[in-house]
Amino acid sequence: VNKGELIIQLGANSPESQAGLQKYDVIVSLNGQEVTDVANFTRVINSCKIGQPCEIKYWRGNNQGTATVTPIETPR
Numbered sequence: 001v002n003k004g005e006l007i008i009q010l011g012a013n014s015p016e017s018q019a020g021l022q023k024y025d026v027i028v029s030l031n032g033q034e035v036t037d038v039a040n041f042t043r044v045i046n047s048c049k050i051g052q053p054c055e056i057k058y059w060r061g062n063n064q065g066t067a068t069v070t071p072i073e074t075p076r
Contacts, residue, residue, distance in 0.1 A: 001059045004028040005041040019067040021058065029057035045071075
């Protein structure tokens with residue numbers, strides 16, 4: 001995979017970890033929008049609505065997967 005957003009850290013009870021994503025997965029699509037780099041990922045993730053499920057396509061090694069993540073408000 002030569003583009004996307006590499007997951008380097010996940011919270012134990014984060015929506016991403018609850019959806020089955022793991023450290024070193026590479027997110028390549030979010031709600032049908034291509035993810036190419038960190039700036040693009042930030043723009044796309046900010047378009048997701050809190051509480052509404054989002055589909056994430058990712059690579060884990062040589063395997064592509066799909067997960068559904070429901071964004072929550074960031075704790076302060």
